[in-house]
Each structure stands twice: as structure tokens, then as C-alpha cells.
Amino acid sequence: MSVTPSTYPLVPKIQKDTILSLLEVGKRADGRGLEDIRKVKIIPNYIEKSDGSALVNIGDTVVLVGVKVEPGTPYPDLPDEGILMVNAEFVPLASPLFEPGPPDENAYELARIIDRSFRETKSIDLKELAVQPGQKVLVVWNDIYVLNHSGNLIDASAIATLVALARTKIPNYEMNEEGYLVKKEGYKGTLKLTKKVITATVAKIGKYYVADPTEEEEYVSDARLSVSFTEDGTIAGMQKMGAGSLEEGDIDAMVDLAWKVSQKYFSEISTAIGLPPQE
Amino acid sequence: MNEISKPMLYVQQRDIVLPGDLIAEGKLETTSIYVYKEGNRYYSSVVGMVEVKDDKIALTPMEHAYIPRPNDMVIGLITDVGPTYWEVDINSPYEGQLPVGETILRQTQATVDTLRKFLGIGDQVLLKVIAFDRLKDPVLSMRGKGLGKITVGKVIEISSMTASILLFRKRSLVETIAKETGTAIFVGNNARIWISGGEPLMEDLAILALKKIDTPDMSSISISDIVDYIREEKAKRVKQNG
Amino acid sequence: MGKTGLKLIDENGIRIDGRKPDQLRPISMDVGVLKNAQGSALVSYGKTTVLAAVYGPREALPRHMTLPDRAILRVRYHMAPFSTTERKSPAPTRREVELSKVIRESLEASVFTELYPRTTIDIFIEVLQADGGTRTTSLTAASMALADAGIPMKDLIAGVAVGKVNGKLVLDINEAEDSGGEADMPVAMMPNLGKIVLLQLNGTLTRDEFKEAMKMSIKAIKEIYLIQKQTLRDKYAKMTEEEKEE
Incomplete structure (x- = not known):
């Protein structure tokens, strides 16, 4: 059951007025322009024990993604494909609003947005992960760990997921006599990423559209739109969030802005993926 | 202009x-x-x-949640007894409060025991709304003519739409049913109706008639329909008992 | 060919269920179908059938979960175990959790929650049969149940899903088109106000296709809106007809 949140922090009215009057002159509380994103910092291969990982900061927001590749059984309707599983945890240390316990609806929503963008674009060659089609396949577990919530968790998670998957190595599994897959020394290769996909979120506050919203901007926004893109500009997913509404014109403008932001993310990611693994 | x-x-x-x-x-x-x-x-x-x-x-x-307004007459159900007040279910999203000062009891006599003796959980009461602003629970009063504990008859609930029509547009229907069954019928603003004063058999018949008109197309039922219905049912009952 | 290699639309642009690309399935609606609920609605788009019920505004328990200045909405989107081809476990899935959230947020854009502070309005949605477009059918039904319950709101909400099969945009997709197609884009709006309250896209579309899909869905939503209004009017019209004669 989804319940209207009653624990969100109260943004003082005067603060909201300030945000709006700043937007009117093309500025934001942290000095950014409406279309600017915060500083992005990407550290690939942050967790040595994972098969792929990335730590991403967007401003004060911190998201860590760890990937593990493990044996599993294929879906009956897709017997000759491996599986990508995207999971998200809003761990309590990340925000006073996060509670221990099973994932809440926001975590599920985030995971599903990221999952859909990769799944629908077939960004990962899942066929390559079928060790024994119909019997044994490899499952790519992509765990998103939110470490500090300062807004725009979706974009940070999308960047971290793309970088982690792009740097994921496939462990060397061999079938033993009993038919089990056993992990051997070393790696068999790297995960094949056929397409890069990213998600960019735009918030509508009053009549203004802002890129990479902060937590406070999220609370005062009427609605947000997350749009996923591949590098050629194809839309690969979309999600309107928040309890407000948008007009057709708003959506066009927000998709335009999301594409501009996506290109910035792609360029940050290319630089990061190009770096040698952290030793 | x-x-x-x-x-x-x-x-x-x-x-x-x-x-x-x-x-x-x-x-x-x-x-x-x-x-x-x-x-x-x-x-x-x-x-x-x-x-x-x-x-x-x-x-x-057509349909609405009952939002109390001052001077509304409501039929309430006592759900809890506090140290100086009663909690009253008034068929609304908001629970009513009847303070001891709004009854004939004196404030100084107020203990849970004396309050319980006066009105207990499950008692039904006819009350007046004296204050409500949606931020605090509505305040009810038992001070006034006709107000008090309901000790005879029966209380039924009808749809909010039927209630507003009976209250504001078709009082004649209520009057007809009361006359034909020899009962007294009080329609509360909170869509609860108190039927009393008649023989139990006739009270039941009044309830049946009220339930018959409690449908979305109640206007298709005319006064003569309801008179016919009551007289028919009355005849059946007399036969059965005779 | 779709994902599963199925041919979902023929040379003449006719879909597997015989519809044209921009054609809705037969739609049926009924309100006030459940006695206990304050408001209810049963809505079908083709074989997709959804029952929605509204309880409240009512006292919210526990009290600390209420808001001092408005009502809270509690929404459950749930699929009946027998609604799908293979039995679905009644336990809520990740998908149902997400859909409950997006449906709640959509409804919150329409309901005047500030009229009932400290209360809760519960909206329970049961998908009785799923054949594509269940979330948009759910929103259409939930909005009518709210109207039937007398909950004040800005406008009714109507929704529809546009999909892409074999490279072509198609309206109001069924399950085969959803699972075999390249895209599923559910849209819901308050048609009289031109406000979009739900927008999701699972799949890929070019910018031009996206714009075209928006146009298709908005046009269809306006048709669905007319059926919604007629259904509600029919329930109450009889009454006023007779009143006018007096």
C-alpha cells in the first residue's frame, strides 16, 4: 500500500519563496543556473571484492553500486539468456528519513527505473551469459546503495550503474562433475555492454524547469520527470514522479532539458570509464 | 451592477x-x-x-462525507468515556466530543464513574453541534430542547444523498411515512434517522419504507407509492397476526 | 517482428485482435457497484477488468500518520491471483509496490485533500483480469470511485497506454502487444484541465514517436473521459429529471 508521506521535512514557506524568486532571475540556492548540474565525481572499481563497482557523487549525493556475477537458473520464457537484477537499498545512514527494514516504494521505484532502461535497450548482451542454455546462466546482481541523500538519487544511481556494469568482469565459472558451476581463479572476460544508457531527471518548480534537483528542490517541486536515453538520443524510459501534474508543453521542455543533461553525464562517464582501474 | x-x-x-x-x-x-x-x-x-x-x-x-456544522442536529454513538468528556461517533470522518459541561451534569461531579453512569459506551444520543473547524474534533452539546439519550425506538443509517433530499427537499416523504405508521421520525444531519413513538411493528414498517426510498433513483418513488406500500404491508401484517 | 518474434500487426495495419492502430478496445464502466464502500467502480478495457473502491475520508489510525493540514491517501494496486495467465502470488510484488505509488501520486494531483485534515482516504484497486493497460484502467476506475464517494477533486482522471509493435504505434495495448512489443507508454490526465498526472515509458521510442504517442494518448483519453462522464451522469440523471418535472 502506498501512503502519502507524513514524515517529509517541512520546507519553510519563506524558503520556498526564496527558491522561486531566485529561479525568476535564473539562479538557484546553491548558485547554479537552472540547467546546470552539480559537480559529478566518479570512482570506478571502488569495491575490490565486487566484480564491478562505482562510487558516484553528484554534489552531496553519494551512491555506490556493486555488481556480483553469480550462477543461477534462467527464466523459463528466456532460457538462453542470463539475467540482470537491479536492486536498490536506501540504507539508514544516508538520511534521517531512511529507516531500517525492507525497501520502501521509493527504493523499488528507483531500482525499476534503472532496470527498465537497461533491459529495454538490451544494453547488456545477456545471451553471452548463458553458460548452458535452459539450465545454467549467470545472473548479474546490480546492487545500488544510497549512502547520502541530497537529491536526485535516480541520476546518481544511473551513472553508478552504467560505470559499474561497463567495468564488470565475468568470473571464471566451470561446471564440475555433479553439474554445478564452480568459481575458479581469475576472470573469463568483461561484461559486454552494447549500448550506453543514462537517466536524467528534471524537476518543475513553479513554471521553471531545473536540472539535477537537490533534495530541497525535490520537496518544493510540482513534479519530476526522469528520462532515460541511449547515446543516439533514443528515449529509453520515462517516469513522472511527485503528486503534481504537468502539461504537454512542460513534458516537451523537460525531455529537451533531460537530453542536454544526459549528454553531460555521458561525457563524465566516458572520462571515468577510460581511467585505469584503481589499484 | x-x-x-x-x-x-x-x-x-x-x-x-x-x-x-x-x-x-x-x-x-x-x-x-x-x-x-x-x-x-x-x-x-x-x-x-x-x-x-x-x-x-x-x-x-450527491454523495459526501458528513462534515459537521454548528447547529446541526446529529445522532451519535458513545464510543469512549474520558475523564471530562465522551467520544461520540457521528458518522463523520471526525469523532465528536461531548464535554461534561454541555450536559446537565455539573463539572464538579465529573469522574469517569459518574460519566459512565450517565452515558455509557454503546448509548445513542441526540446532540447538537456547537463548534467545528476541522482542526479540532467537533464539539457537541446535549443542552437544548429534545436533546438527550435515545432510550426508545430504533436508529438507522441512510446514504448522505438520501439524507440531504429528505432534509431539504422532500420532507413530505418523511411526514407521510410518520403519519401512515403512527411513528415519530427524526432525520439527523449526519444521515442517521431515529424512529420512535409507535408500536414496534409499525416502527419496523417505517424503517422498511425509509430503506425503500434510500436508492439513487429515489425520486421515482412518489408519495402515493409509499402510501400504497405501507398500507399493503400493514394489511399483510394484520393478516399474519390476526 | 516483436521481441518474441510474433507478428503483431499485418500489412493492412490490422492488429491481432482485429483493431486499427488508433482504435480503443470496447470499454465498459459502472459506478456504485459495491454496497459497503463509499464509492466504487468497475471498469473494463477489453479483457482488462479492474474494480476500485473508496473508503473515507475516515479517521486515520495511528494518529501520528495523519497530516495536520490535509488528508492522506492510501492506495493499494493489487492483482488478483487468478487475473494473470499463470497464477500470481497474492503477496505484493515490486511491480505492485511501484504501481501503487505512481497511482497514488496521480490521484493526489486531483483530490482536494486539504478539505479533510487529519483523515485518510483509502483507495483499494483489484485487477480482476489483466490483459494489458492495468494501471491506466485502474486510474480510470479509481477516479470514478472517488467521484462516486463524493470526494472533491479538480477533475476526473482517465488513462490509456500507447505501445509500439513491429515499429508501429498502437493505442490501448493488450497483453500480447505489451509483452511482444517494443514500448509501453501509460499516460493519464485530467482531461478538462489538460494536466498529465501519470507518464511512464517502458521501452524505446524516438523523440518523434514519443510526441506522436502523446498525441494519440491524449486524444483517446478524451474519448474515455466522455464515457466516464456519461456513466456518472446516468447514475444520477434519473433523479433530477423527475425533480425538474415537479
Whole structure:
């Protein structure tokens, strides 16, 4: 059951007025322009024990993604494909609003947005992960760990997921006599990423559209739109969030802005993926 | 009044409007909480019936949650007894409070025991709303003519729509049922009805008649229909008992 | 060919269920179908059938979960175990959790929650049969149940899903088109106000296709809206007809 949140922090009215009057002159509380994103910092291969990982900061927001590749059984309707599983945890240390316990609806929503963008674009060659089609396949577990919530968790998670998957190595599994897959020394290769996909979120506050919203901007926004893109500009997913509404014109403008932001993310990611693994 | 300040009306007398229906444009006078404004346009927020009078609009919702208003007469059910007040279910999203000072008990006598003896959990009461602003629970009073604990007869609940029609448009239906069955019928603002004063058999018959008209198309039932119905049922009963 | 290699639309642009690309399935609606609920609605788009019920506004328990200045909405989107081809476990899935959230947020854009502080409005949605477009059918039904319950709101909400099969945009997709197609884009709006309250896209579309899909869905939503209004009017019209004669 989804319940209207009653624990969100109260943004003082005067603060909201300030945000709006700043937007009117093309500025934001942290000095950014409406279309600017915060500083992005990407550290690939942050967790040595994972098969792929990335730590991403967007401003004060911190998201860590760890990937593990493990044996599993294929879906009956897709017997000759491996599986990508995207999971998200809003761990309590990340925000006073996060509670221990099973994932809440926001975590599920985030995971599903990221999952859909990769799944629908077939960004990962899942066929390559079928060790024994119909019997044994490899499952790519992509765990998103939110470490500090300062807004725009979706974009940070999308960047971290793309970088982690792009740097994921496939462990060397061999079938033993009993038919089990056993992990051997070393790696068999790297995960094949056929397409890069990213998600960019735009918030509508009053009549203004802002890129990479902060937590406070999220609370005062009427609605947000997350749009996923591949590098050629194809839309690969979309999600309107928040309890407000948008007009057709708003959506066009927000998709335009999301594409501009996506290109910035792609360029940050290319630089990061190009770096040698952290030793 | 000049021409420009006159509203442009998009509805006629007794039109049914739905949420999102445009009612008027311009400057409109309305006291209805079910009419909302965007720019200079006025829209309905509920399924309701409009009444137009001299460019003023009233909107009666078909179904609605009972929101108490001062001077409403309500039939309540005692759900809890506190140290100085009773909690009263009044068929509303808001639980009513009956403070001891609004009864014949003296404040100084107030203990849970004396309160319980006076009105216990499960008792039904006829009360008046004296204050409500949606932020605090509605305050009820038992001070006034006819108010007090219900000790005889029966209480039923009907739909909010039927209640408003019986209260404001078709009082004659209630009067007819009361007359034909020899009972006293009180329709509370909170869609609860108290039937009393008659023989138990006749009270039951009044309830049956009230339930018969509690349908969305109650207007298709005329006074003569209801008279016929009651007389028919009466005859059946006399036969059975005779 | 779709994902599963199925041919979902023929040379003449006719879909597997015989519809044209921009054609809705037969739609049926009924309100006030449940006695206990304050408001209810049963809505079908083709074989997709959804029952929605509204309880409240009512006292919210526990009290600390209430808001001092408005009502809270509690929404459950749930699929009946027998609604799908293979039995679905009644336990809520990740998908149902997400859909409950997006449906709640959509409804919150329309309901005047500030009229009932400290209360809760419960909206329970049961998908009785799923054949594509269940979330948009759910929103259409939930909005009518709210209207039937007399909950004040800005406008009714109507929704529809546009999909892409074999490279072509198609309206109001069924399950085969959803699972075999390249995209599923559910849209819901308050048609009289032109406000979009739900927008999701699962799949890929070019910018031009996206714009075209928006146009298709908005046009269809306006048709569905007319059926919604007629259904609500029919329930109450009889009453006023007779009143006018007096």
C-alpha cells in the first residue's frame, strides 16, 4: 500500500519563496543556473571484492553500486539468456528519513527505473551469459546503495550503474562433475555492454524547469520527470514522479532539458570509464 | 451592477455537474466548498446538483462525507468515556466530543464513574453541534430542547444523498411515512434517522419504507407509492397476526 | 517482428485482435457497484477488468500518520491471483509496490485533500483480469470511485497506454502487444484541465514517436473521459429529471 508521506521535512514557506524568486532571475540556492548540474565525481572499481563497482557523487549525493556475477537458473520464457537484477537499498545512514527494514516504494521505484532502461535497450548482451542454455546462466546482481541523500538519487544511481556494469568482469565459472558451476581463479572476460544508457531527471518548480534537483528542490517541486536515453538520443524510459501534474508543453521542455543533461553525464562517464582501474 | 462583473454561466438550474465541469467564468458568488476556482474560471469538484439564484451558485453534492456544522442536529454513538468528556461517533470522518459541561451534569461531579453512569459506551444520543473547524474534533452539546439519550425506538443509517433530499427537499416523504405508521421520525444531519413513538411493528414498517426510498433513483418513488406500500404491508401484517 | 518474434500487426495495419492502430478496445464502466464502500467502480478495457473502491475520508489510525493540514491517501494496486495467465502470488510484488505509488501520486494531483485534515482516504484497486493497460484502467476506475464517494477533486482522471509493435504505434495495448512489443507508454490526465498526472515509458521510442504517442494518448483519453462522464451522469440523471418535472 502506498501512503502519502507524513514524515517529509517541512520546507519553510519563506524558503520556498526564496527558491522561486531566485529561479525568476535564473539562479538557484546553491548558485547554479537552472540547467546546470552539480559537480559529478566518479570512482570506478571502488569495491575490490565486487566484480564491478562505482562510487558516484553528484554534489552531496553519494551512491555506490556493486555488481556480483553469480550462477543461477534462467527464466523459463528466456532460457538462453542470463539475467540482470537491479536492486536498490536506501540504507539508514544516508538520511534521517531512511529507516531500517525492507525497501520502501521509493527504493523499488528507483531500482525499476534503472532496470527498465537497461533491459529495454538490451544494453547488456545477456545471451553471452548463458553458460548452458535452459539450465545454467549467470545472473548479474546490480546492487545500488544510497549512502547520502541530497537529491536526485535516480541520476546518481544511473551513472553508478552504467560505470559499474561497463567495468564488470565475468568470473571464471566451470561446471564440475555433479553439474554445478564452480568459481575458479581469475576472470573469463568483461561484461559486454552494447549500448550506453543514462537517466536524467528534471524537476518543475513553479513554471521553471531545473536540472539535477537537490533534495530541497525535490520537496518544493510540482513534479519530476526522469528520462532515460541511449547515446543516439533514443528515449529509453520515462517516469513522472511527485503528486503534481504537468502539461504537454512542460513534458516537451523537460525531455529537451533531460537530453542536454544526459549528454553531460555521458561525457563524465566516458572520462571515468577510460581511467585505469584503481589499484 | 454593470455587465462586465456579471459571470458567464455554463450551467442551468438543477443541472448535474461532475468533477472538472466548468460552471462559470468571471466573477461568481458562491459559498459552496465544492466549487473551486482556477484563474477566473469556476469548476465543480464533485458530482452534484447546481442551483442558480440571481447569478449565485449553490452546489449540493450527491454523495459526501458528513462534515459537521454548528447547529446541526446529529445522532451519535458513545464510543469512549474520558475523564471530562465522551467520544461520540457521528458518522463523520471526525469523532465528536461531548464535554461534561454541555450536559446537565455539573463539572464538579465529573469522574469517569459518574460519566459512565450517565452515558455509557454503546448509548445513542441526540446532540447538537456547537463548534467545528476541522482542526479540532467537533464539539457537541446535549443542552437544548429534545436533546438527550435515545432510550426508545430504533436508529438507522441512510446514504448522505438520501439524507440531504429528505432534509431539504422532500420532507413530505418523511411526514407521510410518520403519519401512515403512527411513528415519530427524526432525520439527523449526519444521515442517521431515529424512529420512535409507535408500536414496534409499525416502527419496523417505517424503517422498511425509509430503506425503500434510500436508492439513487429515489425520486421515482412518489408519495402515493409509499402510501400504497405501507398500507399493503400493514394489511399483510394484520393478516399474519390476526 | 516483436521481441518474441510474433507478428503483431499485418500489412493492412490490422492488429491481432482485429483493431486499427488508433482504435480503443470496447470499454465498459459502472459506478456504485459495491454496497459497503463509499464509492466504487468497475471498469473494463477489453479483457482488462479492474474494480476500485473508496473508503473515507475516515479517521486515520495511528494518529501520528495523519497530516495536520490535509488528508492522506492510501492506495493499494493489487492483482488478483487468478487475473494473470499463470497464477500470481497474492503477496505484493515490486511491480505492485511501484504501481501503487505512481497511482497514488496521480490521484493526489486531483483530490482536494486539504478539505479533510487529519483523515485518510483509502483507495483499494483489484485487477480482476489483466490483459494489458492495468494501471491506466485502474486510474480510470479509481477516479470514478472517488467521484462516486463524493470526494472533491479538480477533475476526473482517465488513462490509456500507447505501445509500439513491429515499429508501429498502437493505442490501448493488450497483453500480447505489451509483452511482444517494443514500448509501453501509460499516460493519464485530467482531461478538462489538460494536466498529465501519470507518464511512464517502458521501452524505446524516438523523440518523434514519443510526441506522436502523446498525441494519440491524449486524444483517446478524451474519448474515455466522455464515457466516464456519461456513466456518472446516468447514475444520477434519473433523479433530477423527475425533480425538474415537479
